[in-house]
Amino acid sequence: MSDRVDANIETNVSAHAYRTDAAALAPTLRRVRAWRDRMSQPERDDWAAFLAAQVPSNRVAYGIFDEAFREALPGARVLDFGAGRCALAAIMAMHDARVLAVDISESTEAIAAHLAGELGLEDRLEGRSGDVRHLDLEAETFDFVIGGNVLHHLVQELEAEILELFARILKPTGRCRFVEPCENWALLDALKDRCFPEKEPHPERPNDTDHYRSVGERYFRSVSIEPYGSLERLARLVPGGPANGPLRARLLEAERVLPRAIHHRLAGSQRIEYRDPRRS
Ligand SMILES: C[S@@+](CC[C@H](N)C(=O)[O-])C[C@H]1O[C@@H](n2cnc3c(N)ncnc32)[C@H](O)[C@@H]1O
Numbered sequence: 510m511s512d513r514v515d516a517n518i519e520t521n522v523s524a525h526a527y528r529t530d531a532a533a534l535a536p537t538l539r540r541v542r543a544w545r546d547r548m549s550q551p552e553r554d555d556w557a558a559f560l561a562a563q564v565p566s567n568r569v570a571y572g573i574f575d576e577a578f579r580e581a582l583p584g585a586r587v588l589d590f591g592a593g594r595c596a597l598a599a600i601m602a603m604h605d606a607r608v609l610a611v612d613i614s615e616s617t618e619a620i621a622a623h624l625a626g627e628l629g630l631e632d633r634l635e636g637r638s639g640d641v642r643h644l645d646l647e648a649e650t651f652d653f654v655i656g657g658n659v660l661h662h663l664v665q666e667l668e669a670e671i672l673e674l675f676a677r678i679l680k681p682t683g684r685c686r687f688v689e690p691c692e693n694w695a696l697l698d699a700l701k702d703r704c705f706p707e708k709e710p711h712p713e714r715p716n717d718t719d720h721y722r723s724v725g726e727r728y729f730r731s732v733s734i735e736p737y738g739s740l741e742r743l744a745r746l747v748p749g750g751p752a753n754g755p756l757r758a759r760l761l762e763a764e765r766v767l768p769r770a771i772h773h774r775l776a777g778s779q780r781i782e783y784r785d786p787r788r789s
Pocket residue numbers: 518521522525566569590591592593594595596597611612613614639640641656657658659662663
């Protein structure tokens with residue numbers, strides 16, 4: 510393992526030592542229970558606003574849980590890579606997927622076990638702490654690998670190695686779906702870093718759409734990337750804006766009519782989908 514990869518892993522382990530007691534996990538549980546309540550009201554037609562209001566997930570839920578994805582979940586085997594506090598993993602298990610939540614954080618197993626116990630998901634949600642490259646995952650066994658804001662935490666050589674592994678463990682029909690920050694305009698990103706300094710450590714690396722396309726194409730024959738959150742990012746400038754789902758959903762809808770070049774440069778996130786794994 511290179512020194513850079515070792516150092517990157519160590520940084521991520523120490524930066525993500527989540528608390529695992531019931532009080533610390535209460536907000537995550539509340540969020541997952543609110544999702545269960547929403548699932549029990551199929552007559553409502555406000556999924557877009559509900560997904561857009563999912564803070565603090567930074568547009569992750571909106572990017573991952575579109576209708577087609579929700580419908581594909583029952584019975585699917587899913588790896589949630591970089592699961593963090595396991596909210597997305599628990600939500601996918603509530604949609605009847607069989608979910609393995611993996612994170613370099615030492616807290617993941619305890620968090621997943623706590624959520625599974627509280628939500629009655631013991632048969633569908635499992636957490637593993639550690640390096641996904643050493644978990645001995647079987648080839649061609651997963652329908653989905655998902656990741657919310659995780660790849661940009663990895664140095665590039667580790668990212669490439671892990672994507673190669675995902676191409677191996679996915680079924681031929683399987684796919685990866687990631688949401689990552691979108692940095693397609695250096696000037697805007699420098700301004701953003703000044704106004705909203707990063708709380709977490711991140712390696713120096715590209716996070717533009719071209720990067721995620723070219724690294725994905727090494728291991729997958731089909732790559733599609735959709736930048737979004739160009740107008741929507743303005744919601745954080747409005748009091749109460751981040752939690753205002755209807756406002757954020759309207760902005761996400763409105764931004765679709767922007768000229769593509771402008772929309773892509775201003776976008777704050779990108780949904781990355783890799784399909785048709787290349788076998789090495
Ligand atoms: C910003 S958090 C996102 C958590 C979660 N996906 C979400 O959307 O709420 C990034 C996560 O990536 C994890 N991570 C960083 N490097 C990793 C690695 N090498 N393997 C697995 N997880 C890693 C961190 O521990 C952290 O929990």
